[in-house]
Amino acid sequence: MCGIVGLFIKDKTLEPELGDLLTNMLVTMTDRGPDSAGIAIYGSNTDQHAKLTVQSDNASEDFAALDSDLGKAIGAQVSIRRKDTHAVLEIPASKMIEARKVLRTLRPDVCVMSAGDSIEIYKEVGLPKDVASRFNISKMSGSHGIGHTRMATESAVTTMGAHPFSTGSDQCLVHNGSLSNHNSLRRKLIREGIHIETLNDTEVGAAYLTWKMQQGSTLGEALESSLEDLDGFFTFVVGTKDGFGVVRDPIACKPAVMAETDQYVAFGSEYRALVNLPGIEDAKVWEPEPATVYFWNH
Template sequence: MCGIVGLFLKDRSLEPKLGEMLTDMLVTMTDRGPDSAGIAIYGSDAGDLGKLTVQSDNASADFETIGVDLGKAIGAQVSIRVKDTHAVLEMPMSKIEEARGALADLRPNVRVMSAGDTIEIYKEVGLPKDVAARFEVSKMSGSHGIGHTRMATESAVTTMGAHPFSTGTDQCLVHNGSLSNHNSLRRKLMRDGVRIESQNDTEVGAAYLSWKMQNGSTLGEALESSLEDLDGFFTFVVGTKDGFGVVRDPIACKPAVMAETDQYVAFGSEYRALVNLPGIEDARVWEPEPATVYFWNH
């Protein structure tokens, strides 16, 4: 079943409250999928610095000297912020891909959750309120973010099976629904060199959009193409460094509602996820049309 939320801020004065508002929205959707949860936050751009957000089931051992070891491997300074089972590694953006390769050798049990200038993804098995509390999501600031609470239907209840999925720099995706052609599409994308690390059909959807954009499509064009190339039923909410997009399949059997004011654009699987947002009583509220791409950017 799953529950999705998303919040794109137009009013910069709300940015310190992004994590707090997004957490409240996600916790409200708990009964749509209580087995795992995750949130992607788009924070401030640190100039030439990039970030790898990583996860380990043995964080105390894996993270103890990871910054020093990785810095030596890539020949650059690496700083680290540890948050429970996750850590954010900051380094020159030009070293991000080299660092991913080095991590596979230095810490084979460490998984990359996201990479980019601004994105940080935190996800784990458990209830949304517990996952959010572990990573202190309510204290995070940023310009936009998306969240997901999962009911596993097509893959195991694991950290790697949880949403959001990130398969491109500063890109991520959450999904409610099921794709029927994900296995054949997974094989095609992997032959083309696209990195896919789980058996979750949603990661294939994310990888498809990344692949389209790497080959010259805008996010809007990639979402339009998904309506032809992806079989099944789906509601996608997608994040990029400066944008936020939504698309539903032509049947649109999965619930979705959006609200827009001068301060924000919000998405929820149900309206109750939006009721505590500021000014919601004056918002334009609507159900996204089937096979229609919606996109906002800064």
């Protein structure tokens, strides 16, 4: 099952409503996957700084003095913004790689959800309405975002097993379907130096796109290549710093619907996820074609 939603804002006046609109879309998809949920929000960039979103099951202890401890270790000022089991660390962009290495030693139980100039990922076990409420997602603004509510079939119900998955800077992916060659592909990507943390096949899909883009492909080209290199059935919705992409496998057995107006582009596993969007009655609505890449960017 699983439910996917995505919203790409074209009209900047709608950006303050991104979190609220995306949350409502995801809550509508709850019965497609009640195990866990997550949302990626692409918000404002911070000048010369990058954002590292982290998670801990023991947040009170792990996040205490994390900003000062990490700042001392990398020789730079670090700020922290806590949200329940997650926290967003703002770090000088030039120090991001060093900070991630130091963090593994400094707080070994802290997990990285996302890293980049604008992306923040929040995900946990539980229903979408509860996950969104814990992180106050409805109050967040941004240019685009994607969300996922999961019915676990191929790996454990854990925070790290929840979607979205982020394996590259400002990049994330959600997935409905199943990949049959993810184990062999995981081994190949690890040999290529791509970091993969879970046994979830979706993380392999995200890592594959990261690898292709590191080799020089655009997101659109990487999605085209996935149609040849990934076996199985899948609908991917992908976010990058300035873009939003969708692709379905050649069989396209997983449901998907899209809508576009002058204000936004929206994706949902079912049309009912879109019905409360502003101006939906005048939107162009269609089912994305099999083996066809759709992409929008700012």
